[in-house]
Amino acid sequence: MKHKHSQTNEEAAVVSSSIRAEINQQLRQIEQEEQIRILYACESGSRAWGFPSQDSDYDVRFLYIRPEDWYLSIFEKRDVIERPISSQLDISGWDLKKALYLFHKSNPPLMEWLMSPICYIETTSAAERIRELSPFTFSxxxxxxxxxxxxxxxxxxxxxxxxxxxxxxxxxxxxxxxxxxxxxxxxxxxxxxxxxxxxxxxxxxxxxxxxxxxxxxxxxxxxxxxxxxxxxxxxxxxxxxxxxxxxxANIRTSEGASREELDDLFRAMVSEGWSTG
Missing domain, CATH: 1.20.120 (Four Helix Bundle (Hemerythrin (Met), subunit A))
Known part of the structure; x- marks a missing residue:
């Protein structure tokens, strides 16, 4: 099942078909090199905000999972992948576990990624399920x-x-x-x-x-x-x-989603991510 993020013609035009193809090729290469599954990838920064210049970089951000055994370890492991592909293309991503931990703290960059009008990959329900929790987690x-x-x-x-x-x-x-x-x-x-x-x-x-x-x-x-x-x-x-x-100082805060809810979501997404073609 594929979940697609809707875009207006103006937003879609920000990324040409050739650049979009290159970005998707680079993302698939990262999947193979790192043995990961990318659940969601989008544009961030000036292109997503709607004020790119003609020479603006492409700032691609993604969420990914690793095989279940990778998480069953007594050692801390790196939970970020960074690929400065070229002067015009910057790609980096967060492990879903890291993303959900920061989401619990109402992390604005992650929330912006999920709202991006320029989506490259969204092949599972992960991003949409996090979006559904956002109003309750937003602080x-x-x-x-x-x-x-x-x-x-x-x-x-x-x-x-x-x-x-x-x-x-x-x-x-x-x-x-x-x-x-x-x-x-x-x-x-x-x-x-x-x-x-x-x-x-x-x-x-x-x-x-x-x-x-x-x-x-x-x-x-x-x-x-x-x-x-x-x-x-x-x-x-x-x-x-x-x-x-x-x-x-007078702005309200929020306790966010429960830890149990986010743990359940994480486990479900690791399972779904590897079962989705």
Whole structure:
């Protein structure tokens, strides 16, 4: 049985058929080399968020299982596979056991992978069953602090001074808008950057105009490097850091799915994964 993730034409067009074929070939090669079964693979990063430039990398992320005997060991083993295939193609994955452990802690990167609009492999029910548990595991406080710390780090590294790396605005804006979404809606933020902007930023504001202009330049392939900082965006970020930090302590947390539930899911997926052709 094959489970397919739906895509719009715009989303599917982000990855050409030739690149998609190369990615799937690389994933199958990893399966053979590592003796694993890939349950789910998707695009992450700027292509999944909806603001790729013409030379953006392909950041492929996957979940996998190993044979049952691999897990029956008294020794800790590496639970991550990383393959920097080329300058344009980066592939890495997590063992399902690691993924479910982090899922119990409401891990935002994993949740984003499962929401990705660009899916390469989904051959078992694993991803869908994890998605079904997501509303019960989602912890607004944990996710908000994840995005807040991401935004702070990028802001501090790339956006200080009068001349800044303006393409890095996206990597601060998206996590900051994700924080605002969590505060307003108490749910996991959508993947699409445009959805965040259109929902949270007034269309008649200088901030909206500045974001749209910068987004248009990035997607048109313009070289976005050091330029004078963009004041409407800079002012919004400076104010948002202060506001979100003050309100973060009042955001609710969540205990997540039970350990027994996740253990049962893990065992079922190891069995299903190896029985699926």
């Amino acid at each position: 607004p406080k944990a996710c908000l602090y994840h995005y807040l710390n991401m935004a702070k780090g990028n802001f501090r590294t790339y956006l200080q001074g009068e001349q800044v790396k303006i393409k890095k605005y996206f990597y601060v804006l998206r996590p900051m808008l994700a924080c605002a979404w969590i505060q307003r809606y108490d749910t996991m933020p959508p993947m699409a950057f445009r959805t965040l902007v259109d929902t949270l930023v007034p269309a008649d504001s200088a901030l909206y105009e500045a974001i749209q202009a910068l987004l248009g330049r990035k997607m048109a392939g313009e070289e976005l490097d050091l330029e004078p900082r963009i004041e409407p965006i800079h002012q919004y970020l400076t104010q948002a850091f202060e506001t979100i930090q003050q309100e973060a």
